[in-house]
Amino acid sequence: MDLNTLQEGIRQGQVRALAKGITLVESTLAADQKKAEALLTALMPSTGGALKIGISGIPGVGKSTFIEAFGSFLLNDDTSRRLAVLAVDPSSPIHGGAILGDKTRMEELSVHPRAFIRPSPGGGAAGGISRRARESILLMEAGGYDTIFVETIGVGQSETLVASMVDVFLMLQMPNMGDELQGMKKGILELADIIAINKADGSLKEAAQRAKIEHEQALKLVPAEDKPTPVVLTSAKNKEGLPEIWNELRALVETWKKSGRFEQKRQDQVVQWFERELGEQIQAIAAEHPAYQGLFKEFEAKVRARELAPSVAARTFIKSILNVGQ
Ligand SMILES: Nc1nc2c(ncn2[C@@H]2O[C@H](COP(=O)(O)OP(=O)(O)OP(=O)(O)O)[C@@H](O)[C@H]2O)c(=O)[nH]1
Ligand SMILES: [Mg+2]
Structure with a gap:
């Protein structure tokens, strides 16, 4: 082609x-x-026409079940909607590991004519994963998908990474977190724009209600920019709480669009992406391009021999290739 x-x-x-x-x-x-x-x-x-929703949560919280339920709900809610799902999972070593394995949990979405599911590219350095994910999102937008879910496991830096490429960040939580919530890093809660306590059904319903209150209390300690982060109960299994989540999500987006925060955040994200790429690309090109390879190796050797501090070596190297003097 x-x-x-x-x-x-x-x-x-x-x-x-x-x-x-x-x-x-x-x-x-x-x-x-x-x-x-x-x-x-x-x-x-x-590009730029999709609402990008990050969905995170620890393994087993019900992300796949939720994406199937919430995605199907959104596709039924609006028959012109097109949904793309991208998984970002730095821990998945093999291509296609994360989502393909649970096609059974996404029975409806995986065959839906208005849904597109793409598993995690997996592996490699965080920079590479982040670039591939962001570029895939651009292509999905160009393909006319107006809603994009970016799924990530709630571990390590993957949440921060995904938060930096979406418009809204939804965090799924277990009903029985108890003490774990106490010790949970404030930073993680701060990332969430909406928190959904999943599995609020059957014998876990009461625990989920308690978890909601606990989360609301914990969130009081987190400085909120406007109103406190909404906490919603859901059961992905029974398809409950989905309209409530969608309403919270839409209300947030609307508020942000009115205040200008929505567009501001998008612009900040692309500028930060550009700035990060700049450093990575300079290094990649310098290490490989025949015109700079020699000099690059020279500076690398000086760092290795502890002749130069790495920061000084990097600055001197860049100044010399940009020809802006010392
Ligand atoms: N009771 C109940 N169980 C649920 C619900 N949602 C998911 N589960 C169950 O929880 C288990 C894990 O669900 P998954 O959807 O695979 O969770 P996940 O977060 O995608 O897990 P990983 O892919 O391993 O990260 C499965 O046995 C689901 O059937 C729910 O709303 N209620
Ligand atoms: Mg899953």
Whole structure:
């Protein structure tokens, strides 16, 4: 498929073209990288139209079940809606591990004509994962998906990573957290725009109600920008609490759009992405480009020999290749 066909196919919402495009931006081959850059540049004007929702929670909390239930709810709620699901899981070592394994939990979504599910690219450095995920999101937007779920496991830095690429961050919590909540890092709660206590059904219902109150109390200690983070009860299994979550979500987005915070956050995110890429790309190019490789190695050797502090070496190296003097 040549680039024009691919680009047109993605714009027209063809699933096969989108899948191919994502594979292209995920590729680490130098030849593919050029094509991926051309594709992204051509599609940029068609991006920015999706509401991006981060969904996180520890393994077993019910993310897959919730995504199936909430996704199906949203697709039924609006018959023109198109939903894409992307998993970001730095801990998954093999391509396709995270989501494909539980297609059974996403029975409806995985065959829905208006849904597109993409498993985690997995593995590699955080920078690479983050880039592939962000670029995949751009392609999904160009493909006309107006709602994008970005799923991540609630471990380590993956939550912060995903929070920096979505508009709203939804955190699923267990009904019986108890003492764990006490010790939970404030930073994690701060990331959440909405908290949903899942499994609020059967014998866990009471525990879930208690967890809601505990969360609300814990959130009082977290400085809120406007109103406190909403805590909602849900049962992904019984498909309960879904309209409530959607209402909270929409209300937040509306408030942020009115105040300008929504657009501001998006702009901050892309600028931060650019700045982070700048450092990474300088390093990648300097290490490989024949014009800079020698100098790069020289500075690396000086660092290795403890002749130069790494920070001083980096600054001197960059100043010398940018030709801006010492
Ligand atoms: N009672 C009850 N069980 C649920 C609910 N949602 C999910 N479960 C169960 O919890 C278990 C884990 O659900 P998953 O959806 O696989 O959870 P996950 O967060 O995707 O887990 P990982 O993919 O391992 O990170 C399964 O046995 C589900 O059937 C719920 O609302 N109520
Ligand atoms: Mg899962």
